[in-house]
Amino acid sequence: MAKKMKVAIFVEPGRIALDEKPIPEIGPLDALLRVTTTTICGTDVHIMKGEYPVASGLTIGHEPVGVIEKLGSAVTGYREGQRVIAGAITPSGWSNACLCGCGSQDGAGTKHGWKAIGGWKFGNTIDGCQAEYVLVPDAMANLAAVPDDLTDEEVLMCPDIMSTGFSGAERAGIQIGDSVAVFAQGPIGLCATVGAKLSGAATIIAVDRVEARFAISRKLGADHVVDFSKVDPVEEIMRITDGRGVDVAIEALGTQATFESALRVLRPGGTLSSLGVYSTDLKIPLGAFAAGLGDHTIVTSLCPGGKERMRRLMGIIQSGRVDLKPLVTHRFKLDDIVAAYDLFSHQRDGVLKVAITP
Amino acid sequence: MAKKMKVAIFVEPGRIALDEKPIPEIGPLDALLRVTTTTICGTDVHIMKGEYPVASGLTIGHEPVGVIEKLGSAVTGYREGQRVIAGAITPSGWSNACLCGCGSQDGAGTKHGWKAIGGWKFGNTIDGCQAEYVLVPDAMANLAAVPDDLTDEEVLMCPDIMSTGFSGAERAGIQIGDSVAVFAQGPIGLCATVGAKLSGAATIIAVDRVEARFAISRKLGADHVVDFSKVDPVEEIMRITDGRGVDVAIEALGTQATFESALRVLRPGGTLSSLGVYSTDLKIPLGAFAAGLGDHTIVTSLCPGGKERMRRLMGIIQSGRVDLKPLVTHRFKLDDIVAAYDLFSHQRDGVLKVAITP
C-alpha cells in the first residue's frame, strides 16, 4: 500500500483544505521531491476564490524547494538527496514550443479554453507542491541544484516571483537610461522593480497604495513612489517625466485600471509589459492607443521556467546584487496552511510572502 | 504677389474641395516640390468623412512624387530639377525621437489629444501633397532620389502603402518558416502580404471578402485566401494550421472584428502586428488574451519614413522582387480629385489605388 503524504487541495470556490494522498509513483522522466519549503502565490488565491478554475481535489502550489527523493529511470545527472528547486513553469525541453524558444507555453492548451494556460502545470493541470512530496515532470529540464551557501528561503522567490517579475523587465527590452513605471508593488511588482533596476533603468516609478510597501519599493530600486489613492498616477508620472511619458510601463496586478494607466503613461514608441493575471476582458482606450499609430508594443509574459533560468536567478542572489529575503514576512507549517491562506488572501499584517514548511 | 497653386483641401466632414493657395515660402531646411504624381490613402477618406479630425482648409495628401523646385538655404546634397519622393512620415532626423530610433514618432503630440499622432505631418499638421506644390520639411532627411529606370507610378506606393504594409511584417519579427495571417487585403494589407512573403513566411493566409482581391492576394504571396463573409475566419485559420494557430497575425483594417480575430488565431507566444487606424476603443477578450499569460506580443506601427527607407523600398522595386503596379487601378487629374475621392471612398469599380497627376 502506497505511503501517504499531506497535501493542500482546492475543494471548491472559497475553500482550500489539508488532505492526504498517496505519494505518487514516478515515470521514467520524473523526479519525486520531498518538499522542504514552499509558498503561496497570488494566483493560488485566485484559485481559492474560484476566479481561476482548477479541478476539485487538485493539490495546489507551484513554487517548490526540496530534496530529491527518487529519480525516474531515464533521469541522469542528479543524485538522490540533492537539494533543488524547480520553476513554477516546467517546460519539457523537447516540445516544439520549447525548441522554438517559447518554453513557457509548452503544453499550452487550446486558446479558447481556460484550463491549460501557458505551460503552467504544477497546481494547475497536475498536482502541485503545497504538499510533503511533489512529482516534477521532465526532471532533467527542470531541477536546478541549490548552491550550498543559499538557504531555502533565499531561493524561495526564484521559481515564480523573481522569474516573473524579472521577465516583466526583460520582455520590455529595457535599455540603460530608460524611465520605467511599475504598476502595483506586490511581490511580483517588487521583483519587476528589481528587474528594471538590474536592466539599467535610470528612473523607476513605483505605483501602489500600501504605504508600507513604498519603503521596500525604494530599497529595491524605485526612485519615485506614487500613491494612486492620493494622486492621479497618470498625471503624476507625466509630471515626473516632464511630460515625456515613460519608455516602459510594467503592469503587475491584472486589472483594467492598471493596464489602462500603464498604456496612458507610455511615450510614443514605448512598451507596456504586462505580468498580471486578468479576470475580465480588457479595454484599450483609443486615445491612449494613439488610434493604433503610436508604435506601441504590448507584451505579456508567463513566468520563465527550466533549470537554466533557475540557475541564473540563484546566481543573482549569490552575487549579492539583490536581497529578496525581506519579502518573506511570515512562516507557517504545512499543517497550518489554511491559516496561511487566510492571512495571505486578506493581505493582513503587512504580509508579502509566506514560507510554508512541511 | 505670390504665385498660386491648386490644392485639395478638407472643408468639413463629408467635403473635400479643390482650391487655390499661394505657393509656400521655404525655410532653410525645407524643399519645395512640384508634385508630379500623388495618390489618395484610406486615411484621407477617414479625414474626408470627419472620422479623423484635421483643420478646415488644410491641404491633404501625404504620398508625393515630384521634382525639386527650390531648396532651402541650408540644404545640401540635392539639385533643383531632381526627381524625388518623400515618405508620408517626415522625420526631422535631429529630434530625440529620431535619434533613439523612433523617427516615425518625431513630433508626436500629447497622447491624450488627437491631432498630432505619431510624426505624421503632411496633410495632418502641415499642408499635404494633393496639390501642385508641397513643402517638404527637413528635406535632407526626407528627399530620396528616384532612380531613372523607375516611373512615377512604380514608386508611388513607397511613401506610405508599401512602407506601412512592410512594417507590419517587419515589426512582427517574422522568421523564415512562419505562418502568417493577414486580415484585410486593401492596399496596406496587400503590401503586408508582400512583406510577409519577403520575410520568409512559409504559409500566408489572406482574409477579406472582396472576391476580386483574392487573385491579387495570391499573386503577391498568399497561399490561402479566406472569405470571412462565407466562413468563420478564426475557425478556418485554425483548420489550415492544424489547430496550431499562426505565428504572426497582421491587422490591416482598423476594426474591433479584425483586431479580435487576429488575436484569436495567434499561437501561444505569437505576435499580433496592427497597422489599422482605429476609430473606437478596442476590446481584448480575456480568453483570446490567455488571461495575460500567453506570452503574446502586440505591436502597432506607423509608416516608417525618411530617405533611407524610401531608398530601400525603391531598391526592392528595382530588384524586380515585387511588382506593385497592379495596385494602381485608376488615374485622375488633380482637377478631378473630387471625383477620385468619390470613386475611392465608395470602393467602386475594383479600385485599389488611384494615381493623381497635377
Add this chain to the structure above:
Amino acid sequence: MAKKMKVAIFVEPGRIALDEKPIPEIGPLDALLRVTTTTICGTDVHIMKGEYPVASGLTIGHEPVGVIEKLGSAVTGYREGQRVIAGAITPSGWSNACLCGCGSQDGAGTKHGWKAIGGWKFGNTIDGCQAEYVLVPDAMANLAAVPDDLTDEEVLMCPDIMSTGFSGAERAGIQIGDSVAVFAQGPIGLCATVGAKLSGAATIIAVDRVEARFAISRKLGADHVVDFSKVDPVEEIMRITDGRGVDVAIEALGTQATFESALRVLRPGGTLSSLGVYSTDLKIPLGAFAAGLGDHTIVTSLCPGGKERMRRLMGIIQSGRVDLKPLVTHRFKLDDIVAAYDLFSHQRDGVLKVAITP
C-alpha cells in the same frame, strides 16, 4: 547475438571504408532509425582527409532520413514505422545550453580541444548515419515526422545543408531591402543564397568560380554572380553596390580568402555571417576591420537542429517557396559509398550533393 548492419567508417586520414557493426542497443531516450536515405557533407570530406579529427572506426554521416525501427522506453509521441528526419545537430532539449536558446552548442566540449565542437554528435562524437541503422539520442527533441507528400530526397537537405545555409541569413539579421554577398556557392552557400532571398534581400551577389554553379545560383536567388577567378570580388562588389558595400556578407567556405573578402565588402555597421569550417587561424586585416571602430558584427553559426527546426524547414519545402531537388545530382547505394566519396571529394562531374540509399 546482435544483428549486424553495414556502416561507413573513418579508418585513417585518406580512408573511408564500408564495414559492419552490431545494430546498437537503445537507451530509454533514444530511437533506432532504419536509414532510408542519407548524404555526404563537405565536413565528411574534411574528416576523410584527416583535416577534422574523429576516432578511427567511427561511423560517419549526419544527415539521416529514415523509418523508426524501435523507440526507447521513455519515448512517447512517435510510432514504429514512422518516416522521420533528424537534424545533423541533435540538441537534448534539457541541457542548460538548450534551455538558454543555444541548443546547437549542447554538449560542446572544452573550447581548447578540438573534438566536441558545438553540439555536433552524429559522426563526430557518436556513430553517424552513413549506415543501415542509426541511434538518435534524445529522440523526442529530434525526430520530425516527414509529411507524406514529400519524398526522401526532397527533405534530404533539411538536416544540415538547408538548416546551416539558412542560419547564415538568419543570424545576420537580414532586413527587407538589404544587399547581401555570399562567398562560395557549394551546397551550403547556395542555401545561404536561398536564405537571403527568403529574408528579403533586395540585392544578392553570389561569388564562386565554378561556371556551372552560377545558373543554379541565379535560379535560387542571386541577382549578380561574380567569378573570383576572373575579377577581384571585392572591387566588383563595391562596383555593384556603388561603393556602399553590402549590408551582410555570408562566408560559406571556410578559408582566409573568403573570410577576408567578406569583411572587406561590408559597409560600416554591416554583418559578416560565417558558416565555413576553418582549418587554420584567421587574420583580420586592420583596415578592413576599421581598426575596431566600424560597428561591425561577425557571427558564426553551427547548423540549428531539433525537431521544430526540421518541421519548419520541411514546411518551407511543402510551401513550394524553394526547390532544392536540383542539388541532388548523383545517387549511390551505401555499398558504393567509397565511390561516392571519391566523386564528391574531387567535385567531379558537376556534383553538388549525392543521395546514398542503404
Add this chain to the structure above:
Amino acid sequence: MAKKMKVAIFVEPGRIALDEKPIPEIGPLDALLRVTTTTICGTDVHIMKGEYPVASGLTIGHEPVGVIEKLGSAVTGYREGQRVIAGAITPSGWSNACLCGCGSQDGAGTKHGWKAIGGWKFGNTIDGCQAEYVLVPDAMANLAAVPDDLTDEEVLMCPDIMSTGFSGAERAGIQIGDSVAVFAQGPIGLCATVGAKLSGAATIIAVDRVEARFAISRKLGADHVVDFSKVDPVEEIMRITDGRGVDVAIEALGTQATFESALRVLRPGGTLSSLGVYSTDLKIPLGAFAAGLGDHTIVTSLCPGGKERMRRLMGIIQSGRVDLKPLVTHRFKLDDIVAAYDLFSHQRDGVLKVAITP
C-alpha cells in the same frame, strides 16, 4: 579681423602644441561653443604618437562641455548662453547611415582608407575641442542641455568614455544573470564594467595589471579582479566560472593579447564585444574560434553620439546610479595641455582622466 582662440594642435608624431587660430565662422546648421571643460582621450595619445594619422595642424580633442556662443541661422530649439555637451561622435541625423540606425558611422569614409573611420569628426576630420572654442556640426542633432544640478566634471565622461564603455555592454546584449569579463580597466574599461553592472550581469570579472585600478573596478561593479601579470587570465576566468566560460567578454584596450584572451574565455554561443582601437592586424586562433562552429558573435562599437544619447547618459548620472567623478584624477589649464599630455600618455601618478579648462 577674426578674433583668435587658443587651440591644441597635432604637429607631427610625438608633438602636440598650443597654438592660435581664428575663431571659426559658423554655417547654418552649426553652433559655436565656448569650451568650459574638456579632457584627453587614449585615442588622442594614439594621435600624438602618430599611431593614428590626422592632418598636421588639426585641433584635437573630442569631448566638449561648453556654453553656446552662437547658433547657425537654421538652428532652432537652443539659446545662446546655454550650457551643453556634444558627443565625441556627431551624427548629422539626416544621413542615410543615421536614418538606418547607424549614426556612429555617419560620414564613414572608404573602408580601405584610414582617415574617416566611423563618423568620428571632432579632432579627426574637423577641428576638435581642446581649444577655447569649437564648432559643432549639425547642432540640432548634437547639442544636449546640461541639467543645472550637474557640474562640468560630472558630465565630462558622457561624450566619449561613458558612451563608449556602456556601448560595450549594450552591443553585447547582456542579459540579467550573465557572467562578463572585461579586459583592461582604463577609463573605457571601467565604464564597460559599469555598463555590465547596469545591464544586470551577475558576475563581472575585471582584468588589468594596475593594482591601483582594482579598487575602483570593484567599486564600480567588478566581483572579481584578475591581475594578468600574476596569473594567466584565461585560466583564472575559466576557474572562476567553473569551466563554463563567460557569456560576454568585453575588450577595452585594442591589442592582440586582450582580443585573443577575450575570445578564449567565451562560452560556446558567447559574445565578444570589442571597444579597443587596434593598431595591427588581428589573429583569430582556430581553437578559440571553435573552427567557426561555436555560434560566437564578435561586435565592435564606435562611441554612440547625438543629443538623445547624451541626455540619457546625463540622466543616469542624475539618478545617482553611477558616480564617475573618481575618474577625474587631475586638472589642467588649456595653457598647460602639453604637460597634461605628458602625464596622461605616460600614465603617471595614477592618472585616469584629466580635466582641461580653457
